[in-house]
Amino acid sequence: MKKVLFxxxxxVLAGSFYFYREYNRAPESGESLKSDLSVSANKLLxxxxxxxxxxxxxxxxxxxxxxxKVSVINSKPKNAIIIETANPMSSIICEFGxxxxxxxxxxxxxxxxxxxxxxxxxxxxxxxxxLLDK
Amino acid sequence: xxxxKYLLIIAGIVCFAGFSNAQxxxxxxxxxxxxxxxxxxxxxxxxxxxxxxxxxxxxRVQAAVLIKAFKFEKALMEEHFNENYLESSVYPKAKFxxxxxxxxxxxxxxxxxxxxxxxxTIHGVTxxxxxxxxxxxxxxxxxxxxxxxxxxxxxxxxxxxxxGENIAETINVSLHAEALSSL
Numbered sequence: 001m002k003k004v005l006f007x008x009x010x011x012v013l014a015g016s017f018y019f020y021r022e023y024n025r026a027p028e029s030g031e032s033l034k035s036d037l038s039v040s041a042n043k044l045l046x047x048x049x050x051x052x053x054x055x056x057x058x059x060x061x062x063x064x065x066x067x068x069k070v071s072v073i074n075s076k077p078k079n080a081i082i083i084e085t086a087n088p089m090s091s092i093i094c095e096f097g098x099x100x101x102x103x104x105x106x107x108x109x110x111x112x113x114x115x116x117x118x119x120x121x122x123x124x125x126x127x128x129x130x131l132l133d134k
Numbered sequence: 135x136x137x138x139k140y141l142l143i144i145a146g147i148v149c150f151a152g153f154s155n156a157q158x159x160x161x162x163x164x165x166x167x168x169x170x171x172x173x174x175x176x177x178x179x180x181x182x183x184x185x186x187x188x189x190x191x192x193x194r195v196q197a198a199v200l201i202k203a204f205k206f207e208k209a210l211m212e213e214h215f216n217e218n219y220l221e222s223s224v225y226p227k228a229k230f231x232x233x234x235x236x237x238x239x240x241x242x243x244x245x246x247x248x249x250x251x252x253x254x255t256i257h258g259v260t261x262x263x264x265x266x267x268x269x270x271x272x273x274x275x276x277x278x279x280x281x282x283x284x285x286x287x288x289x290x291x292x293x294x295x296x297x298g299e300n301i302a303e304t305i306n307v308s309l310h311a312e313a314l315s316s317l
Contacts, residue, residue, distance in 0.1 A: 002161065022210060022243045023210060024208060025208065025209045025210060026207060026208065026209060027205070027206065027208075027209040027212050028209070035249065036237070048232055056223075056226060060202060060222075060226060061202065061223070074163075078163050078182060080163075093162065093183060095182060095183060095203075117202075118183075118200040118201075118202035118203040118226075119200040119201075119202060119203075119226045119227065121162075121183075121184075121198050121199075121200060121227070122162065122201075123186055125183045125200055125203055127183070127202075127203050127205065128205075
């Protein structure tokens, strides 16, 4: 009898601990994200411009590695790198976390950024980004 | 000769368009925050990558946000929000398109209160809404702010009864944009 009670108690504790951990789990971000695919800035934008539905199916929620040239760097609180494309009106906007160091890149640097693709407004927007070694 | 004439006319039109009063202001860092406050728990999320365009002469305002760019502190909330409530893979954007009142003098510094009346589309459902807007213009720096409520029911956002107590019926939405650029 005691053994059964003890086992149940252990299970309840383990379960509670698991639920507590799961409930408080923070979204994965930056460095810890595993890339799903790799693409150039131009191709990523073109795919969205040509067929947004198809591009959504291909890229939404995926961790995308984009390579391209930096055109703008925004420091706190907007922590972002903007990667230019062949289209002067549209770019790839990469949002970084609070730990972003704007001095780690310079304008016109060719960079590789990985982040979660959230879609296309006038630009393609990636969030939770991390800079990759070129 | 005819080519010259046409070129001159086109040049004239282009110059005129440049001097006309068709001002447009925009930002790609419109901040959209929302809060659901209940006795059980508070849920908040923030999106820093919204688009906002204001056509001053037409008094039209358009805003758009990508649902997947809302960030939560807890992964579970973010996942439920995207997969179950807003179904963001099916409806990746929320949009507003409307007309602003004429209380705002876009060329003069000042604090202005007005409203924007138009269509708000969330989760694929469009509703006619009137949203309060405040505009602050100081030294050519334009800031726009708005606070309004969104009823989940109005946009067919289904909250399962299991978590009915955890999510407010009306979500408080807050829009903020600063340093709008000229288009």
